[in-house]
Amino acid sequence: MQTVRGITELEYAFLFTLRKVNSIRLEGFKPFFNDMPVDPYIKGNYRSRRLSRFVVAGDELIKLPHGYLFQSKEYNPLVGDIKREFAELDDAMIELDIFKEMIFAFTDSCKIHPEAEIGVHQIRTSCSPDNMGNPAPEGIHSDGTDFIGIFSVDRNNIQGGETHLYTGKKEKPIFSKVLHPGELLLVNDHEFFHFTTPIKPETDALGTRDVFVLTSPSLLIN
Structure with a gap:
């Protein structure tokens, strides 16, 4: 078992958790990753992205008005201090039971306040024999939110894409794992930096690597 500053990885477990969500049939998500707008804020046209925000009210999921994604340069030195606008999630996908199950797995595991906003980032990272794909072009970072969930939907013809967690940007990772389809990594963003290594075919x-990244608060502004 790895140790960090004399503390074992086991003692960090309450600050990050890896779950396998067996109840979600991933096939239902896959068609919605095939028609994704290219992220215009990242060079290379290898990343596609959609984004919407929600609150949970009892057993219901309420979609909130569209907003802009905003992070300061403190958290995102690559595209920080920019109001980024992305297309919203497909309404047909939002109506799926599996979409609600994914949100509830995130909110229940993190004990998120019922009125807290949740941002849902749908992201496809692509690669080709001539170009690698970079899931985290900003490098080792935190997002400037409270909780993060990374839910893996699909890995198709790729190697790499290993997710790391760090207690400091210059420290060795205390967690390193390829997230396989159906796995949900939950992270306290105040305690850890994260990074995902590039992918190649x-x-x-x-x-392609298809994931949902969930954040609370949502990081969206009006």
């Missing part, structure tokens, strides 16, 4: 064809 396993064969001479396009490769």
